Amino acid sequence: xxxxxxxxxxxxxxxxxxxxxxxxxxxxxxxxxxxxxxxxxxxxxxxxxxxxxxxxxxxxxxxxxxxxxxxxxxxxxxxxxxxxxxxxxxxxxxxxxxxxxxxxxxxxxxxxxxxxxxxxxxxxxxxxxxxxxxxxxxxxxxxxxxxxxxxxxxxxxxxxxxxxxxxxxxxxxxxxxxxxxxxxxxxxxxxxxxxxxxxxxxxxxxx
Amino acid sequence: xxxxxxxxxxxxxxxxxxxxxxxxxxxxxxxxxxxxxxxxxxxxxxxxxxxxxxxxxxxxxxxxxxxxxxxxxxxxxxxxxxxxxxxxxxxxxxxxxxxxxxxxxxxxxxxxxxxxxxxxxxxxxxxxxxxxxxxxxxxxxxxxxxxxxxxxxxxxxxxxxxxxxxxxxxxxxxxxxxxxxxxxxxxxxxxxxxxxxxxxxxxxxxx
Amino acid sequence: xxxxxxxxxxxxxxxxxxxxxxxxxxxxxxxxxxxxxxxxxxxxxxxxxxxxxxxxxxxxxxxxxxxxxxxxxxxxxxxxxxxxxxxxxxxxxxxxxxxxxxxxxxxxxxxxxxxxxxxxxxxxxxxxxxxxxxxxxxxxxxxxxxxxxxxxxxxxxxxxxxxxxxxxxxxxxxxxxxxxxxxxxxxxxxxxxxxxxxxxxxxxxxx
Amino acid sequence: xxxxxxxxxxxxxxxxxxxxxxxxxxxxxxxxxxxxxxxxxxxxxxxxxxxxxxxxxxxxxxxxxxxxxxxxxxxxxxxxxxxxxxxxxxxxxxxxxxxxxxxxxxxxxxxxxxxxxxxxxxxxxxxxxxxxxxxxxxxxxxxxxxxxxxxxxxxxxxxxxxxxxxxxxxxxxxxxxxxxxxxxxxxxxxxxxxxxxxxxxxxxxxx
DNA sequence: CATGAATGAGGTTTCATTCAT
DNA sequence: CATGAATGAAACCTCATTCAT
Numbered sequence: 043x044x045x046x047x048x049x050x051x052x053x054x055x056x057x058x059x060x061x062x063x064x065x066x067x068x069x070x071x072x073x074x075x076x077x078x079x080x081x082x083x084x085x086x087x088x089x090x091x092x093x094x095x096x097x098x099x100x101x102x103x104x105x106x107x108x109x110x111x112x113x114x115x116x117x118x119x120x121x122x123x124x125x126x127x128x129x130x131x132x133x134x135x136x137x138x139x140x141x142x143x144x145x146x147x148x149x150x151x152x153x154x155x156x157x158x159x160x161x162x163x164x165x166x167x168x169x170x171x172x173x174x175x176x177x178x179x180x181x182x183x184x185x186x187x188x189x190x191x192x193x194x195x196x197x198x199x200x201x202x203x204x205x206x207x208x209x210x211x212x213x214x215x216x217x218x219x220x221x222x223x224x225x226x227x228x229x230x231x232x233x234x235x236x237x238x239x240x241x242x243x244x245x246x247x248x249x
Numbered sequence: 250x251x252x253x254x255x256x257x258x259x260x261x262x263x264x265x266x267x268x269x270x271x272x273x274x275x276x277x278x279x280x281x282x283x284x285x286x287x288x289x290x291x292x293x294x295x296x297x298x299x300x301x302x303x304x305x306x307x308x309x310x311x312x313x314x315x316x317x318x319x320x321x322x323x324x325x326x327x328x329x330x331x332x333x334x335x336x337x338x339x340x341x342x343x344x345x346x347x348x349x350x351x352x353x354x355x356x357x358x359x360x361x362x363x364x365x366x367x368x369x370x371x372x373x374x375x376x377x378x379x380x381x382x383x384x385x386x387x388x389x390x391x392x393x394x395x396x397x398x399x400x401x402x403x404x405x406x407x408x409x410x411x412x413x414x415x416x417x418x419x420x421x422x423x424x425x426x427x428x429x430x431x432x433x434x435x436x437x438x439x440x441x442x443x444x445x446x447x448x449x450x451x452x453x454x455x456x
Numbered sequence: 457x458x459x460x461x462x463x464x465x466x467x468x469x470x471x472x473x474x475x476x477x478x479x480x481x482x483x484x485x486x487x488x489x490x491x492x493x494x495x496x497x498x499x500x501x502x503x504x505x506x507x508x509x510x511x512x513x514x515x516x517x518x519x520x521x522x523x524x525x526x527x528x529x530x531x532x533x534x535x536x537x538x539x540x541x542x543x544x545x546x547x548x549x550x551x552x553x554x555x556x557x558x559x560x561x562x563x564x565x566x567x568x569x570x571x572x573x574x575x576x577x578x579x580x581x582x583x584x585x586x587x588x589x590x591x592x593x594x595x596x597x598x599x600x601x602x603x604x605x606x607x608x609x610x611x612x613x614x615x616x617x618x619x620x621x622x623x624x625x626x627x628x629x630x631x632x633x634x635x636x637x638x639x640x641x642x643x644x645x646x647x648x649x650x651x652x653x654x655x656x657x658x659x660x661x662x663x
Numbered sequence: 664x665x666x667x668x669x670x671x672x673x674x675x676x677x678x679x680x681x682x683x684x685x686x687x688x689x690x691x692x693x694x695x696x697x698x699x700x701x702x703x704x705x706x707x708x709x710x711x712x713x714x715x716x717x718x719x720x721x722x723x724x725x726x727x728x729x730x731x732x733x734x735x736x737x738x739x740x741x742x743x744x745x746x747x748x749x750x751x752x753x754x755x756x757x758x759x760x761x762x763x764x765x766x767x768x769x770x771x772x773x774x775x776x777x778x779x780x781x782x783x784x785x786x787x788x789x790x791x792x793x794x795x796x797x798x799x800x801x802x803x804x805x806x807x808x809x810x811x812x813x814x815x816x817x818x819x820x821x822x823x824x825x826x827x828x829x830x831x832x833x834x835x836x837x838x839x840x841x842x843x844x845x846x847x848x849x850x851x852x853x854x855x856x857x858x859x860x861x862x863x864x865x866x867x868x869x870x
Numbered sequence: 871c872a873t874g875a876a877t878g879a880g881g882t883t884t885c886a887t888t889c890a891t
Numbered sequence: 892c893a894t895g896a897a898t899g900a901a902a903c904c905t906c907a908t909t910c911a912t
Contacts, residue, residue: 296883697901
């Protein structure tokens with residue numbers, strides 16, 4: 043969806059621009075994000091952005107598509123989705139998120155997308171090309187293996203899963219902010235909370 | 250937090266203005282919301298808004314405070330919180346939401362607040378005055394009555410609850426949009442999904 | 457020039473309003489002075505100002521007229537102009553200014569008038585009714601008594617006198633600001649500078 | 664203090680903009696001066712002004728700095744300050760002012776600066792960088808040469824000098840306004856008044 | 871293709887003045 | 892007459908987008 047010009051750029055320049063945009067979007071939201079600042083941080087001229095993308099909107103949408111690609115690529119380096127069910131996936135997800143400092147911002151950006159209703163549809167469509175059936179497959183895996191309840195349809199389960207996973211992801215991020223060197227005790231606390239999260243996701247809050 | 254002038258206005262005028270603002274914010278988000286349009290829809294002059302509120306931001310924050318008050322008032326007309334646990338509450342919550350056509354927008358606005366990071370803190374602070382310990386109390390009730398698991402602390406449970414309830418609330422709203430007259434079948438579908446939601450919340454998605 | 461309504465007010469209320477206006481004008485200049493603040497500080501309603509004066513401009517002009525009246529009245533309580541020449545007058549002027557704490561602001565206001573070119577003409581005209589030939593008379597006195605040089609016409613002398621007196625007046629005010637209790641030394645310094653000022657005025661800076 | 668963008672502009676464009684601003688400020692004062700009009704008269708877009716300067720205030724302050732630079736440059740083309748005393752300087756000053764039709768407005772602007780109390784400090788600071796010790800040096804020259812009295816300190820003398828010179832400058836300007844072709848008689852009148860001014864400055868009005 | 875200056879529509883905010891009570 | 896809410900014109904300033912070099 044970006045112009046040819048952009049795709050012909052060297053990969054590292056493309057990445058510099060997209061990360062700069064993602065940084066700005068995450069920091070300020072879509073409306074307050076300034077093309078000028080994105081350009082400046084990427085060390086390109088403001089006008090150049092318009093050689094690459096139709097407008098701000100298209101840049102945003104492409105960030106979504108690119109960001110998702112990046113995350114999946116990273117994940118897949120660490121694990122094979124095919125034979126995992128959704129709980130294992132989350133466990134890995136959070137562990138991997140922890141390992142990906144550079145991409146923290148990309149993850150935050152993914153969470154931002156839902157919050158821009160006017161852009162959501164376009165971005166989601168773009169993301170669907172990449173992420174599409176990914177989640178559903180994990181749920182199917184779970185159902186087949188008998189770890190996910192089968193009395194509720196995939197769609198509703200996915201909604202539940204996404205909500206909980208996202209919020210817990212944010213919580214983890216909150217706890218990790220500003221922590222560079224973690225004490226043994228901190229590490230254990232996070233590990234404990236982490237186990238609890240997974241347990242709630244599986245078993246709910248009722249008893 | 251609004252100026253004295255606003256508080257001296259007749260109640261119905263105050264409400265007209267706030268609902269107009271909420272409508273605009275929900276429709277366009279904070280940045281794209283135009284004071285001029287808010288004023289026009291409320292049948293007042295643009296300048297008047299600035300007799301009432303310091304600026305757009307203060308208007309937004311006060312909408313949050315007022316909105317929550319309105320919702321709580323409505324809820325409390327229908328049910329007594331004191332002797333309910335959190336599941337019963339949710340059950341009633343959704344039922345009541347269904348009954349409150351006029352306030353649909355206020356509910357959407359409440360969901361919007363989290364999506365405006367720069368305003369979130371101020372709004373949350375204002376809302377806390379109203380909503381504060383409400384949720385925690387419901388969880389305590391549940392733990393005391395033995396319907397909520399006690400092996401996990403209130404804080405994490407609240408986070409989980411909020412995430413799921415909010416997302417399911419949005420889902421319900423999505424289904425209801427544009428439905429004025431509901432067929433018997435539609436009604437049953439919603440009832441069914443609703444029961445399922447409650448079940449997931451209680452028992453999680455695992456088995 | 458104000459409306460009848462204003463002139464029918466009790467004297468102390470008139471004074472309260474005018475002093476409030478003068479305070480605001482001195483503090484902020486004509487443009488940034490707010491009618492609302494003037495009214496608030498005078499303990500009257502904003503609208504009332506418009507019962508008294510056509511508009512902001514007329515209020516300003518009347519402040520000039522009133523202020524000059526007040527100053528002259530104060531001066532005349534302390535000295536008889538008729539038999540003084542211009543140097544004696546200045547000597548007294550500065551001494552009296554020192555004695556009039558309450559009217560410091562009125563004096564500052566008089567100095568402000570020249571700085572509002574667009575209002576100057578109207579204000580000057582109003583002031584002329586009061587102050588008019590005052591200065592000229594003092595110069596004539598001086599010429600008659602032989603203390604003022606006669607080789608230069610009154611007009612140019614007046615211009616010179618006003619410029620120097622005003623600037624020295626501001627300088628005095630600057631030195632006095634924030635001084636409530638004056639030490640013997642400070643008092644002597646001012647007295648000395650004062651004598652010098654008068655000397656320069658009389659004898660110029662040449663030698 | 665302006666943005667880089669401005670300084671990279673061609674000199675004649677910079678000048679066009681600054682003269683347009685000075686014109687507007689002189690005509691209307693700081694508050695009533697409209698950025699839109701400044702831009703229009705300079706043949707640039709309103710927004711461009713904001714590419715060049717942070718805001719109206721910064722534009723004003725830079726006008727002060729630039730204006731003083733221009734005047735000094737012009738003066739220095741006509742005379743060498745180093746070996747002049749303050750009276751000769753004034754003599755030349757007024758003569759040169761007469762010769763500088765194009766810069767009449769710049770001179771008026773310099774006089775305006777004192778009248779904007781809120782901007783005075785910043786502008787003065789900017790001007791000090793340029794004009795700084797200029798006046799003091801002239802006074803020192805005079806004292807050394809024996810043309811300026813030595814019994815009074817430089818500071819007070821400078822205040823006196825500035826007051827008189829400024830006012831006489833304004834008077835000269837007043838007389839010259841609207842005069843394009845001067846009759847012999849007019850010229851002689853001015854010359855006469857001029858000589859008188861210098862005499863008053865030197866010898867005061869006393870006798 | 872890169873650059874960064876130029877543009878101007880559009881929105882927020884201010885406040886003198888009016889007007890209904 | 893007093894009050895203070897209502898009005899809306901007017902001005903500053905922002906920034907996405909265009910365009911000339």
